[in-house]
Amino acid sequence: MRGTTIAIEDNPDGQGRRAALIVDGQLDDLLIDPPGGEALVPGAIVRAVMNRPMKGQGAATVRLPDGATGWLREAKGIAPGTPLTVQISTHAEPGKAIPVTTRLTFKSRFAIVTPGAPGLNVARAIRDEELRDRLDLLARDGMDGTEGLGLVIRSAAEAASEEEVAADIADMRALAEAILAEDGRSPELLVAGPDAAERAWRDWPAPDTVDDVPGAFDRHGVNDQIDALRAPRERLSSGAWMSVEPTSALTAVDVNTGGDTSPAAGLKATLAAIGALPRALRLRGLGGQIVIDCAPITKKQRIEVEAAARRAFKRDAVDTQFVGWTPLGHIELIRKRERLPLREVLR
Template sequence: MKGRIIAIQPRSDGAGNMAALIEDGRLEDLMVDPAEDAGLQPGAICRGVMERPLKGQGAAIVRLPDGQRGWLREPKGISPGMSILVQVSTHAEPGKATPVTLRLTFKSRYAIVTPGAPGLNVARSIRDEEARDRLELLAREGMDGAEGLGLVLRTASEGASDEDVAADIEDMRQLAEAVLADDGKGPELLVDAPDVATRAWRDWPEPEMVAEGEAAFDDHGVSDVLHELRSIRVNLGGAAWMAVEPTSALVAIDVNTGGDTSPAAGLKANIAAVEALPRALRLRGLGGQIVVDCAPISKKQRLDVEAAARRAFKRDTVDTQLVGWTPLGHLEFLRKRERMPLREVLG
């Protein structure tokens, strides 16, 4: 089916929902609510207590609600025992403290309010001058008198009504001001991370259809793709394929030309791999250090692979940095751990 469809289906174990974004019949994104005992998730805002600095690491341990521990980078000017506001920044790896940040953001469908980062901004993807002028006026009106708060209006705001954008700005501003006014003591969850239904509404705007129910994934072909995602193999067209193998330290990508022995086989396979990589990582919920063992190519051809990778990840929704080539010819990326790996969620 053509168009954009959102399918939301309950997890089989009853632990929340799963949400899928299908565009023109192809699964493009997937989100799954974690189990109830999964701990704090990215986006949650807590009052924490500074516990102790980690000497030589430029970081500190923060005591969080329910006995959890947070890992805070560069805790300058914060003494042990102080109460601080922190936000979970990325998914915690098994057995490690939860990464948190002092830079809070309050994000909704149209507006992002940024305490400590003043300024009114409209998404650069909105290029129509009339639309930008309209949104800038809404931003000024909505943030009038807000001290120390910044605002970013997201791409989806371009097609929204003035009333909806203004309401979103007001909601996020009020939430930010309420959290920043907190003067409590001891660890406490102040704003929980959004569930997948909320995130789907927030981050996947303007669907042609929203399908809900226990058969939503079967009806739109998502269940078949979930079965395929359990395999490490990703076909790249023709004989080429790549293996996507997460380990405890990194995600290893092995690019293979298959039976293609033509002179351009390596370059074609590598370009196809980096073009397919954002979707492969996104659907599997993988992040951290990504190491691509490319098919053999010349150093000159590496520039073509880099260019293809930059184009592909520019369209992705998860922050990913191209680090560069290792002495052994591996291409490395650093990707935000925004989600729990699919294999951990579904078992």
């Protein structure tokens, strides 16, 4: 099946939704809401109350709604008991507080409003100078009279009408101004985090078709492809393969040449694994520390492998940083925990 399709359906437990991006018949991205209708998900904005500072760290814990605890890194100078507006930044690691930030973003498909970070910007991916000028004018009109609010016009605006972009700017500005005017004192959920369908609309490219009729995942073969993700092994070209296995401390990626014993096999398998890894991590919802045990390569070939890794993850939707090489020749990556692991949301 050629083309791009977004399939959307309710979770089996009736709480939340799931969305799949299918490109030419292959599952390319997958978003599944947490089980049980969890409210404190990345993107949610809440009123928190300062709890206690962590001595010598400049960080603190904060009280969140429903008795949850947050972890705020930029807490220096904030007195205990102070109410403050924060945004859930990532999913918490098991047994740890939920990471939050005071740097709020109000994000939609075409516009992002940024309190405390003034300035008007158009995405660099939009290269048409005439269009950039029109969007810049829309931005100036839409943010006229604001104080302390910045705006980013996203790359999706390139294919949108001026009316759609202007409406998005107005909506995000109004929401930001309303939240910043809040003056409550107790922990409270102020803006719910986006569910899977909302994130798909906001962040994925416009598809050729959208199927949101019940049974969409079965019709497009998504459930079968999800079942395949339960296994760690991913096939690569020429018989090579890699295994992607999460542990409590990190995700280990092991690259193997398979039956290919030629001198070039190690580099070929490693480059194939690097190219396939963003999708493999994305679909499995894996973040944190990633360690890659490459197939046999020389130190000279590491330059090519590192460049390939930087290119591959630059295009990925989840922020991933190349950390470096370990003394044993493993690659280390740090990946943002934007999603829960697939094994958890499928419980």
